[in-house]
């Protein structure tokens with residue numbers, strides 16, 4: 704009948720749009736720059752994203768570990784760089800753009816722990832060492848990614864925080880504070896970058912089987928019957944964030960569980976005498992509750 708549309712006329716375009724959205728959010732054909740790619744979570748993520756059809760740009764300051772990545776036929780562009788040095792981070796992203804056209808995905812993952820609970824024992828060099836990689840390195844990575852992703856029409860930035868970015872970790876308070884920084888940075892960037900089609904999220908792993916935890920700790924945990932997460936599980940969470948297309952989320956990764964987006968409580972809003980509760984103006988508003 705003229706003028707009336709069959710259901711297929713609606714389903715067809717809708718289905719095509721769904722397929723397109725899936726392709727937009729898949730890793731297939733995307734350029735993924737991964738820091739800390741020579742070992743552990745970064746290495747596992749490089750392997751998974753390569754298997755999903757991404758082109759890998761592997762960045763680390765460990766050239767031997769990077770050589771092993773090439774040897775594992777990931778056909779990655781490998782770049783030896785210190786992620787705590789702003790010039791080296793910028794140069795790595797510039798090379799990624801010149802040689803591969805990307806990045807579409809930036810996985811800012813390089814990090815260290817110091818395992819020091821007594822701050823009276825913290826010397827300046829150790830403090831600066833952890834801050835420059837765990838905190839400054841993430842800022843340099845985000846800064847280098849944004850304009851390049853805008854030129855690509857969007858992208859996905861994921862930083863590795865930790866469970867320690869959501870809860871206290873008395874065994875290593877400076878590590879814990881740095882991982883909270885990463886959570887705050889990514890959540891605060893997310894609303895602004897949405898208009899550029901750039902997502903910002905974190906993965907927040909529990910204790911994961913990598914070199915950062917050391918053999919002694921590993922043996923201790925195994926003897927105590929505490930489950931250690933395989934690095935491949937965190938890689939799956941990173942892929943999940945890329946394909947979900949969400950932003951401003953922190954995905955908690957625990958052994959034996961699917962990753963779950965951490966639910967932050969809103970903070971109470973201010974009250975003005977004799978009036979209803981007030982909200983802050985729009986740019987400040989996220990995370991404030993009325994009441």
Ligand SMILES: NC(=O)c1ccc[n+]([C@@H]2O[C@H](COP(=O)([O-])OP(=O)(O)OC[C@H]3O[C@@H](n4cnc5c(N)ncnc54)[C@H](O)[C@@H]3O)[C@@H](O)[C@H]2O)c1
Pocket residue numbers: 738739740741742743744745762763764765768784785786787812813814815816836863864865866907908909910911912913914915916
């Ligand atoms: N393994 C865990 O239990 C666990 C839990 C939560 C969060 N994390 C976080 O995961 C991330 C990855 O660590 P991992 O567990 O895979 O450990 P890992 O030691 O196996 O890997 C870390 C990688 O980062 C690289 N790196 C360190 N400093 C660097 C620098 N200045 N410049 C460039 N590369 C540098 C190392 O060479 C190494 O390849 C870290 O940010 C860590 O804090 C780990």
